[in-house]
Amino acid sequence: MTTSHLPPSGRPGPRRAASLLAAIALTSGGLVAATATAPAYAATARCTAPGFAAAADYSVGAGPKALTVTDLNGDGRRDIVTAGYGAGSLSVLLGRADGTFQAAAGVVAGANPSGVAPGDFNGDGDTDLAVANDNAITGGVSVLIGNGDGTFRPAVSALTSGAPNGVVAGDMDEDGDADLVYAATSGLMGHIQVLTGTGDGTFTRGSLQGTMGTHLSPVAGDFNGDDHLDVAFVKGNAVQVMLGGGNGALGSRLDAAPGVSATQVTAGDADGDGDTDLVATTLDGGVSVLFNSGNAAFTASGVHVTGVPAGSPAVGDVTGEGRPDLMVAETGMPGTVSVLPGNGDGTFGAAVRFAAGGDPARTVTGDFNRDGRTDLAVTGYTSGTVSVLLNTCVPAATPAVKPKPTVKPKPTVKPKPTVKPKPTVKPKAKVEPAPEARKKLKKLKKKYGGGAA
Numbered sequence: 177m178t179t180s181h182l183p184p185s186g187r188p189g190p191r192r193a194a195s196l197l198a199a200i201a202l203t204s205g206g207l208v209a210a211t212a213t214a215p216a217y218a219a220t221a222r223c224t225a226p227g228f229a230a231a232a233d234y235s236v237g238a239g240p241k242a243l244t245v246t247d248l249n250g251d252g253r254r255d256i257v258t259a260g261y262g263a264g265s266l267s268v269l270l271g272r273a274d275g276t277f278q279a280a281a282g283v284v285a286g287a288n289p290s291g292v293a294p295g296d297f298n299g300d301g302d303t304d305l306a307v308a309n310d311n312a313i314t315g316g317v318s319v320l321i322g323n324g325d326g327t328f329r330p331a332v333s334a335l336t337s338g339a340p341n342g343v344v345a346g347d348m349d350e351d352g353d354a355d356l357v358y359a360a361t362s363g364l365m366g367h368i369q370v371l372t373g374t375g376d377g378t379f380t381r382g383s384l385q386g387t388m389g390t391h392l393s394p395v396a397g398d399f400n401g402d403d404h405l406d407v408a409f410v411k412g413n414a415v416q417v418m419l420g421g422g423n424g425a426l427g428s429r430l431d432a433a434p435g436v437s438a439t440q441v442t443a444g445d446a447d448g449d450g451d452t453d454l455v456a457t458t459l460d461g462g463v464s465v466l467f468n469s470g471n472a473a474f475t476a477s478g479v480h481v482t483g484v485p486a487g488s489p490a491v492g493d494v495t496g497e498g499r500p501d502l503m504v505a506e507t508g509m510p511g512t513v514s515v516l517p518g519n520g521d522g523t524f525g526a527a528v529r530f531a532a533g534g535d536p537a538r539t540v541t542g543d544f545n546r547d548g549r550t551d552l553a554v555t556g557y558t559s560g561t562v563s564v565l566l567n568t569c570v571p572a573a574t575p576a577v578k579p580k581p582t583v584k585p586k587p588t589v590k591p592k593p594t595v596k597p598k599p600t601v602k603p604k605a606k607v608e609p610a611p612e613a614r615k616k617l618k619k620l621k622k623k624y625g626g627g628a629a
Contacts, residue, residue: 223495223569226515226528228552231563233533236280237263240555240562243538246294248303249326254542256553258562259289259307266292266307267562270326275545275566285331286318287311295345295354297321298377306356307331308340315339317358321377334371334379338362346396346405348372348382349424355382359391359409366391368409372424383425385418387411397443397452400472408454413437415456417472433466433476444491446500447522455502457486463504467522480516480524484508492541493518494550496569505536505554513539513554513565534559 237260248255253271258280260267264287267280285292286309297304302324309315317340318331338360348355353375359368367386371379389412399406404422408415415433418426438456446453446465454466454474462479463486469475480502487505494501499520504527506512511534514527533556544551549567556563 223497225570226494226501226517226530227568227570228530228565229568231530231532231554231565232276233556233559233561233563234269234277234280236260236267236269236555236560236562237265237282238560239263239557240267240560241290241537241557242292242308243540243553243555243562244292244294245540245542245553246303248294248322250302250324253546254544255326256562256564257292257294257305258555259285259292260560261288261290261310264288266305266320268326269562271544273546275547275551275564277544277564281326283320283328285309285320286316286333287314289318291340291342291358293343293345293356295356297345297354297373297379299353299375300324304328304377306334306343306345308343308358308360310339310341312339312362315360317343317356317371317379319377319379332377335381336360336371337369337384338365338367341392342394342409344394344396344407348405348420348422350404350422355379355424357394357396357407359394361390361392364388366411368394368407368418368426370424370426385426385429387429393440393442395441395443395454399452399468401451401470406472408432408441408443410438410441410456413439413459415441415454415466415474417474419472430472432472432474433464436464436466436476438464439486440488442489442491444500446491446502446518448498448500448518448520453491455489455491457489457504461486463489463502463516465502465522465524477522480527484512487537488539490539490541490552492550494541494552494567494569496549503539503541503552505532505539507535507537507557509534509558511536511554511556511559513552530565532556532563532565533561536563 236258239262240258241261242259245254255271256269258267266283266285269277269280285307288311289307290310291308293306302322304322305320307318316336317334320328320331340358340360343358353373355373356371369384370382372382394409404420406419408417415438417430417432437459441456451468451470453468464479465477466474484506490503499518501518502516504514512529513532516524532554535558536554537557538555541550551567552565554563
């Protein structure tokens with residue numbers, strides 16, 4: 177499944193076999209999971225095993241806590257944006273056609289940026305950015321209006337409460353304008369709030385729900401199949417869901433996976449059934465899939481232990497088999513990203529690891545060189561880098577097709593000889609005696625008898 181930004185606009189159409197992630201870019205402290213349609217997995221070149229080229233590392237602002245992939249300059253290529261928690265700025269890397277990126281350009285966003293979400297907030301067709309700034313004093317959500325060339329107007333703060341740590345964009349009230357949902361914590365309290373877009377790049381405060389405990393990692397999707405956007409997040413260490421009604425308000429909290437101690441959560445179709453599932457990293461350094469029955473009732477899988485503390489998860493098809501795989505950043509020096517190949521039935525194979533920066537924290541997917549294969553981008557929190565891993569999927573050998581046996585032609589049937597028609601027999605003509613002979617015949621009959629002539 178590739179991650180991309182499609183500007184959120186308009187009321188969702190009829191129920192698709194996919195989640196509504198197609199119309200939004202999902203970020204949770206930089207977690208991105210936007211799918212065009214689910215099942216978004218079309219088999220391309222089946223791989224014998226996951227394969228990636230050695231990571232290309234690009235320097236970005238210190239402490240990149242957030243990461244998203246989108247098209248900032250309208251050239252159809254994937255660009256990368258990181259939020260440097262330590263740098264206090266964003267880093268913008270514009271993509272090239274060959275899957276490489278230009279050097280990062282810094283963009284001032286706010287204090288301690290820790291989440292970023294792309295969207296078209298003023299309806300001009302250019303990609304804008306919303307940034308969650310996790311600072312108790314000067315934090316908030318900053319909005320940067322894009323100029324369409326990868327640069328931005330100065331950041332403008334939206335009215336928020338607490339210290340936002342993650343933000344997601346989507347049309348929550350279905351009026352055609354992009355809205356925002358952010359998670360924030362202030363002291364012992366945390367909350368989720370909707371910021372309603374006006375269509376000109378500004379926002380007003382909307383629905384707010386708060387309670388005790390930290391709130392982080394918001395993601396959006398249609399979790400109950402009613403064609404309205406819902407929100408999932410981590411409260412404390414529990415995954416919770418609030419259902420939307422299409423009017424901008426969020427319903428009461430539902431515990432999605434009691435017993436799962438989560439640190440991060442993202443959304444995606446993990447088993448290819450068309451329903452939006454949740455994937456959570458856990459306190460014990462693993463990843464757990466919360467399979468959705470389609471009505472926001474989730475069943476947690478067993479924890480897939482990666483062996484080291486896990487960063488953000490991502491869902492996508494990196495093996496080209498048409499089946500969703502899981503990707504998990506694993507902290508450490510040097511760090512790695514693990515790929516768990518999907519079996520197509522909601523189960524996953526053993527992790528295959530690839531080197532990726534120092535203390536990787538965030539993972540996203542995207543086709544960076546437009547070769548039809550899903551690549552990876554991973555932030556390195558300690559190394560201050562973003563690592564790009566281009567997919568080198570080696571197709572499995574196609575079994576030789578046995579030729580069909582040659583069918584011997586049937587012998588040619590000789591045509592039967594034409595039967596000549598029998599000649600027509602002419603009827604015999606009746607012979608009449610001449611007049612003189614008739615006279616003689618009468619005389620003989622009279623003389624010798626024989627009846628009247």
